[in-house]
Amino acid sequence: MIKVKTPNVTNMLAGRLPGIRAVQRSGAPGDDGASVDIxxxxxxxxxxxxxxxxxxxxxxxxxxxxxxxxxxxxxVYGFKGSNGVLLVTSKKGSNSKAKVEYNGYVGLQQVTRYPKMMNAYEYATLYNEAIYNSNPYSGVPAYSDAQLEGYKNGGQGTDWWNSLVRNNAPQSSHNVSIYGGNDQVKYYNSLGYVDQGGILKSDDWSFKRYNLRSNIDLAVSPNFSVGFKLMGRLQDRKKPYGGDDLFTQAQMAIPIYSIYANDNPDYWQAIGNMANPIHSSYIDNSGYDSRLRREFNGAVDLNWKLPWISVYL
Structure with a gap:
C-alpha cells in the first residue's frame, strides 16, 4: 500500500483488496479521500x-x-457489520534491539488531462460567426478585423486556465519510527508529517498533517499483560474562500479580457459580471477557508491468561 504515494489511506485501497470499491470525488489537498465500501x-x-x-x-x-x-x-459484528467490516491493525514493538526507521518521499502532482479552452482569437471569431448566423443580413460583428488581428497575434487576451494553475504541485511525506523491546516491554513509536501543495499558482491552497503514534505492551506477570495504544493527529487545510468555484470561473472567463485593468498590476480587471479567478485565488483578496483539526485517541488492553481454565474443542 505504501507504494501508492497519496496522503489518504482510502485511496491506497483501490485495486488492492477483493470486493473493495473506492470512489474519489475530489483531488483538492486535504479533501482527496475516497468513499470506500464493500x-x-x-x-x-x-x-x-x-x-x-x-x-x-x-x-x-x-x-x-x-x-x-x-x-x-x-x-460476529452483528447488525453493524451487515455491509462488511474493514479491520486495521497498527504496528507493534518486537523482542529486539531498538531500531530506527525512516520512510519518506518527495513528488509532484499533475493534472493529467483538461479540456483546452478557446483563446481570444477563437472566441472573438466564433462570437462574430454566431451573430452572423442569427442575423446574416443586418447583424453587426462585435469584433472588428483589427481586433481579430490583434487577438490572432497574441498581443491581447488571457489564457485563464494556465494563468490560474501551475504545471506541478509539490507533495512530500516523512515518517520516523523507533521500535524494539524485550520480554517485559515492547514498544513502537512514530512521528509522521505530510505536506501537500495545491495546483494554484497563488500557492494559497495547502494541506499539512502531523501524526503521532505510541504502542506499548507491558508484561506485568507471565500470565498478565497491559497494552497502551496512543494516537494523535493535527491537520491543517487552508484554501481561498470559495476556492471550489475557481476552476469553473477559469472555464467561463471570457478570454478577450486581461488579468489587470490597462495592464497595470495595481488594478485587477473585472470580467463582465463575474469574478476575476486570478484575483480570487489569493487569500489576501478573497479571504480564506481554514479547517484545523486536532484528534487524540487512546486505548488500554488488559490480557489475562487463566491457566486453570482449559477449553476443549
Missing amino acids: RGYGSMLVIVDGVQRDFAQIDPNDIESISILKDAAAA
Whole structure:
C-alpha cells in the first residue's frame, strides 16, 4: 500500500483488496479521500486496533495489516457489520534491539488531462460567426478585423486556465519510527508529517498533517499483560474562500479580457459580471477557508491468561 504515494489511506485501497470499491470525488489537498465500501453495499464498519473509528488520515507507515470481512465472516459484528467490516491493525514493538526507521518521499502532482479552452482569437471569431448566423443580413460583428488581428497575434487576451494553475504541485511525506523491546516491554513509536501543495499558482491552497503514534505492551506477570495504544493527529487545510468555484470561473472567463485593468498590476480587471479567478485565488483578496483539526485517541488492553481454565474443542 505504501507504494501508492497519496496522503489518504482510502485511496491506497483501490485495486488492492477483493470486493473493495473506492470512489474519489475530489483531488483538492486535504479533501482527496475516497468513499470506500464493500461491493457497493454502503458504509462499512471500520475497526482500528479493536475500536470503531475513522482510518482515512492514519499514517500508512504505521499500519501493520488491513483485511476485510464479508458475508458470514462479518456476522460476529452483528447488525453493524451487515455491509462488511474493514479491520486495521497498527504496528507493534518486537523482542529486539531498538531500531530506527525512516520512510519518506518527495513528488509532484499533475493534472493529467483538461479540456483546452478557446483563446481570444477563437472566441472573438466564433462570437462574430454566431451573430452572423442569427442575423446574416443586418447583424453587426462585435469584433472588428483589427481586433481579430490583434487577438490572432497574441498581443491581447488571457489564457485563464494556465494563468490560474501551475504545471506541478509539490507533495512530500516523512515518517520516523523507533521500535524494539524485550520480554517485559515492547514498544513502537512514530512521528509522521505530510505536506501537500495545491495546483494554484497563488500557492494559497495547502494541506499539512502531523501524526503521532505510541504502542506499548507491558508484561506485568507471565500470565498478565497491559497494552497502551496512543494516537494523535493535527491537520491543517487552508484554501481561498470559495476556492471550489475557481476552476469553473477559469472555464467561463471570457478570454478577450486581461488579468489587470490597462495592464497595470495595481488594478485587477473585472470580467463582465463575474469574478476575476486570478484575483480570487489569493487569500489576501478573497479571504480564506481554514479547517484545523486536532484528534487524540487512546486505548488500554488488559490480557489475562487463566491457566486453570482449559477449553476443549
